[in-house]
Amino acid sequence: MTLVGRAALLLAFAAALYAVGAALWSRRKGRREFLASAERGVWAVFITTTTAVMVMWWLLLSDRFDVADVAGYSNRTLGWRYKITALWGSQAGSLLLWMWLLSIVAVLVVVTNRRRNRELMPVVVAVLMGVAAFFTSVLSFVTSPFATVSPVPADGRGLNPLLQNLYMESHPPMLYIGYVALSVPFAFAIAALVTRRLDSTWITSVRRWTILSWVFLTIGIVLGSRWAYEELGWGGYWAWDPVENAALMPWLVATAFLHSVMVQERRGMLRIWNMVLVILTFTLALFGTFLTRSGILSSVHAFGESTLGPYFLALIVVILAGSFALLFSRLSLLRSENSLESYISREAIFLYNNLLLVGLAFAVFWGTMFPVLSEAVRGDKITVGQGFFNQVAAPIGLALLFFTGVGPMIPWRKASPRELRRRFGGPLVVAVIAVIPAVYLAQDGAHWWAAAAIVLGAFTLACIISEFWRGMKVRHQSGGTSWPGALGQLFTRNRRRYGGYIVHVGVVSIIVAIACQGAFSSQGDLALRTGQSGEVSGYRFTNEGGTRSKDDHKMSVGVALAVSEGGNRFATLEPGVDVFLAQQQRSSEVAVDSSPFRDVYVVLVGLTPDGLARISVFINPMMMWIWIGGLIMVLGSVVAVWPSRRPREAIVPAPAGADGRVRE
Amino acid sequence: MKSRSRFAIALTLAAVLGGWLIWTSIGGSLETYTSPSGLVTTSNGTTYRLNGKVAPGSPANAAERAQTAEGLRFVVVDKEKAAVTVPVVYRGNVPDAFKDGREIVVTGHMENGVFQAERGSLITLCPSKFMEEQAKKGTTMPGGVPGDSAGT
Amino acid sequence: MAYVLIAILSVLVVAMVAWPLVGRAPAPVPVGQGDDRRAVEEELQRSLDAIREIEMDHRAGALSDEDFRALDADERARAVALMRRRDALDDGAGQ
Numbered sequence: 001m002t003l004v005g006r007a008a009l010l011l012a013f014a015a016a017l018y019a020v021g022a023a024l025w026s027r028r029k030g031r032r033e034f035l036a037s038a039e040r041g042v043w044a045v046f047i048t049t050t051t052a053v054m055v056m057w058w059l060l061l062s063d064r065f066d067v068a069d070v071a072g073y074s075n076r077t078l079g080w081r082y083k084i085t086a087l088w089g090s091q092a093g094s095l096l097l098w099m100w101l102l103s104i105v106a107v108l109v110v111v112t113n114r115r116r117n118r119e120l121m122p123v124v125v126a127v128l129m130g131v132a133a134f135f136t137s138v139l140s141f142v143t144s145p146f147a148t149v150s151p152v153p154a155d156g157r158g159l160n161p162l163l164q165n166l167y168m169e170s171h172p173p174m175l176y177i178g179y180v181a182l183s184v185p186f187a188f189a190i191a192a193l194v195t196r197r198l199d200s201t202w203i204t205s206v207r208r209w210t211i212l213s214w215v216f217l218t219i220g221i222v223l224g225s226r227w228a229y230e231e232l233g234w235g236g237y238w239a240w241d242p243v244e245n246a247a248l249m250p251w252l253v254a255t256a257f258l259h260s261v262m263v264q265e266r267r268g269m270l271r272i273w274n275m276v277l278v279i280l281t282f283t284l285a286l287f288g289t290f291l292t293r294s295g296i297l298s299s300v301h302a303f304g305e306s307t308l309g310p311y312f313l314a315l316i317v318v319i320l321a322g323s324f325a326l327l328f329s330r331l332s333l334l335r336s337e338n339s340l341e342s343y344i345s346r347e348a349i350f351l352y353n354n355l356l357l358v359g360l361a362f363a364v365f366w367g368t369m370f371p372v373l374s375e376a377v378r379g380d381k382i383t384v385g386q387g388f389f390n391q392v393a394a395p396i397g398l399a400l401l402f403f404t405g406v407g408p409m410i411p412w413r414k415a416s417p418r419e420l421r422r423r424f425g426g427p428l429v430v431a432v433i434a435v436i437p438a439v440y441l442a443q444d445g446a447h448w449w450a451a452a453a454i455v456l457g458a459f460t461l462a463c464i465i466s467e468f469w470r471g472m473k474v475r476h477q478s479g480g481t482s483w484p485g486a487l488g489q490l491f492t493r494n495r496r497r498y499g500g501y502i503v504h505v506g507v508v509s510i511i512v513a514i515a516c517q518g519a520f521s522s523q524g525d526l527a528l529r530t531g532q533s534g535e536v537s538g539y540r541f542t543n544e545g546g547t548r549s550k551d552d553h554k555m556s557v558g559v560a561l562a563v564s565e566g567g568n569r570f571a572t573l574e575p576g577v578d579v580f581l582a583q584q585q586r587s588s589e590v591a592v593d594s595s596p597f598r599d600v601y602v603v604l605v606g607l608t609p610d611g612l613a614r615i616s617v618f619i620n621p622m623m624m625w626i627w628i629g630g631l632i633m634v635l636g637s638v639v640a641v642w643p644s645r646r647p648r649e650a651i652v653p654a655p656a657g658a659d660g661r662v663r664e
Numbered sequence: 665m666k667s668r669s670r671f672a673i674a675l676t677l678a679a680v681l682g683g684w685l686i687w688t689s690i691g692g693s694l695e696t697y698t699s700p701s702g703l704v705t706t707s708n709g710t711t712y713r714l715n716g717k718v719a720p721g722s723p724a725n726a727a728e729r730a731q732t733a734e735g736l737r738f739v740v741v742d743k744e745k746a747a748v749t750v751p752v753v754y755r756g757n758v759p760d761a762f763k764d765g766r767e768i769v770v771t772g773h774m775e776n777g778v779f780q781a782e783r784g785s786l787i788t789l790c791p792s793k794f795m796e797e798q799a800k801k802g803t804t805m806p807g808g809v810p811g812d813s814a815g816t
Numbered sequence: 817m818a819y820v821l822i823a824i825l826s827v828l829v830v831a832m833v834a835w836p837l838v839g840r841a842p843a844p845v846p847v848g849q850g851d852d853r854r855a856v857e858e859e860l861q862r863s864l865d866a867i868r869e870i871e872m873d874h875r876a877g878a879l880s881d882e883d884f885r886a887l888d889a890d891e892r893a894r895a896v897a898l899m900r901r902r903d904a905l906d907d908g909a910g911q
């Protein structure tokens with residue numbers, strides 16, 4: 001069967017190459033039928049890649065340990081769900097998943113554009129299939145998921161227990177969908193540049209795909225943090241690790257694009273900038289894959305022994321150089337239709353927001369690559385600690401929070417000071433009120449970042465609420481609509497705007513929660529015998545006895561802890577440690593008591609035979625709001641992209657003397 | 665508003681941001697990445713991130729020892745030159761994956777021939793068989809990220 | 817078994833891509849015209865949305881009368897220009 005898998009990937013490679021050639025050839029006069037053929041080629045790539053994936057799953061499910069990736073990432077006792085997950089356990093397998101998702105995305109593009117964008121499609125198909133050809137060639141000639149081992153081991157090595165949970169099953173595919181979907185905006189941007197059709201034709205398709213990708217990247221990043229928080233047992237959720245940064249960078253630049261594209265739609269400005277952002281997001285998505293696969297940061301991450309680095313680097317260089325050369329040759333076609341009239345206007349705020357987001361992405365890039373750069377320049381490998389990232393991210397995050405509140409309240413083009421005073425009156429009052437608890441919390445001065453986040457968060461939330469309030473009031477008063485009806489109308493009439501505001505609510509929630517967790521979290525270690533109790537940050541923990549058990553797979557120890565505050569017992573936490581016998585791998589089972597204001601997070605460090613339990617306690621304020629904020633962001637973006645039946649030209653656009661004909 | 669002045673302002677902003685980044689990066693905690701054989705054994709105050717493997721014979725109850733006042737004592741072996749070793753003293757959170765033979769990174773400085781690790785700075789690197797999961801995934805396998813410096 | 821599967825897959829792939837070239841190809845979708853029309857239409861819709869939004873913002877008291885008049889007039893002029901372009905495209909296609 002491995003032969004079928006290899007053949008399927010080779011066929012996919014051939015079909016992808018053919019599709020590139022046929023698509024480009026079809027741009028010649030009288031060769032249109034080759035576009036149809038190229039689009040069939042896209043389908044062929046999809047079918048062959050799907051075959052390869054199915055073969056791989058079949059090999060995993062039937063315990064074929066003669067296949068290296070099956071032997072390395074699965075074993076007989078692994079449940080079938082994790083055998084499926086084990087597909088993206090290996091390097092080659094994860095690239096196969098990437099390729100499979102790309103083939104699905106390419107088919108979706110072909111299907112949805114059967115009657116649209118016909119002039120762009122040859123180039124779109126060529127770009128997508130060019131990327132597919134790269135991945136299939138790597139999968140065929142560099143790292144094959146179907147490589148075999150001999151002698152055949154009796155059993156596989158199994159999947160890392162840390163990865164055997166729902167978050168790990170779901171979040172790599174989520175991130176990969178996010179990465180892969182970014183290839184569509186890139187393909188359309190290149191197509192628009194090549195064909196010189198730089199009007200707004202390409203924008204709509206591009207925007208939808210970018211939002212889709214953004215949603216999946218968001219889900220992937222949040223689930224990944226949640227995994228780190230629940231499974232790794234160090235009390236935190238984000239460590240500015242290169243692999244985390246790899247997902248964050250494209251997310252930041254995609255966020256910038258989703259805002260600046262509105263400026264292009266509304267005012268015809270920032271057209272070059274938007275092209276740059278689209279090219280950068282896709283490059284960063286590839287760079288993310290490269291970073292985690294290349295071994296360039298192996299010293300920090302033991303991804304080593306990979307031969308993929310040079311290939312990915314070459315691809316990234318080709319894409320960057322090619323795209324920017326193309327962009328440069330079309331600069332004259334991308335002239336701005338308008339110019340900035342005021343530095344206090346919606347488009348100016350979007351510009352600031354873009355500079356901040358891209359600046360933050362650059363800072364993350366700088367910090368991530370610093371060891372590599374310093375080694376190249378000075379010979380020493382110098383790493384930057386988390387301190388660097390936190391120092392840079394905190395002020396930029398706060399500035400972004402501020403603009404999140406201010407942006408939607410400022411009109412396009414220009415704002416008159418009198419209006420500004422009127423609009424920001426309410427939110428400013430709220431912000432001033434929020435200063436009181438913030439100053440109280442930051443009394444020692446060390447936590448002024450968190451205090452600022454609370455004040456800005458309150459201000460931004462007030463801005464968003466006042467936007468909703470104004471919109472509802474107009475509809476309520478003018479149409480006689482009920483208040484809930486008015487709220488519903490806001491969403492049906494202008495999904496994008498009000499869905500976007502909901503995303504902003506999620507952003508406020510996350511930034512404030514991150515700041516509070518960072519500033520006010522506390523930690524303590526306790527060593528308790530049965531019946532003893534100890535205190536951390538006002539919470540009292542009493543050891544109510546340990547448990548030990550053992551089965552075929554693992555040895556488990558646990559301890560029951562009564563948790564009380566001010567004499568009031570509110571929870572029993574039972575942290576434990578499993579030791580998986582096959583891998584001799586420890587896995588902490590943390591116990592968390594969540595409430596809106598704080599998480600009590602307990603790790604069992606060890607339990608001696610005589611009943612002494614050592615525990616680490618983390619009190620994390622506001623943690624819950626990071627996950628809730630993530631959920632709100634996803635919901636808001638779903639609202640924003642949900643297709644709506646728009647009322648057709650309900651108003652007559654007739655300035656005096658113009659014969660604006662009303663259609664329909 | 666001339667587009668030229670707009671450009672100039674954007675450029676200035678970007679330059680200021682870039683300069684400030686470099687400044688914080690230099691001013692922040694820079695750590696030299698090294699292996700036991702690259703370690704300067706005289707205590708010169710430099711902060712190192714020491715990378716190597718845990719020598720056989722590390723305590724089985726490592727996590728518990730690291731919480732005691734004496735701390736966890738273990739030896740780090742150079743990945744390439746098995747003869748070069750450095751003793752380490754560490755306190756704080758120990759990652760689940762810590763055991764003999766595993767590759768680790770720990771931050772600290774040399775003092776009287778002993779590597780004094782910073783609290784909670786111990787990180788285990790993923791053994792190669794698990795490395796990819798990491799990649800796709802979410803995070804490293806840190807176990808030890810300084811608990812007190814997470815955040816601002 | 818494996819070879820049969822490979823053969824089937826190869827034949828399938830070749831047949832798929834070759835079909836549009838040898839078979840009676842369906843009339844190719846005309847290039848350009850439809851997309852120009854759609855681009856203008858989409859831009860027009862955005863412009864109309866903008867007019868509606870400006871109107872709502874004004875009624876909500878978010879825009880002063882003076883600002884409203886300036887923004888509204890400009891946006892309406894843009895919408896009218898787009899309608900003209902659309903109609904021109906339609907007339908061109910009709911001839």
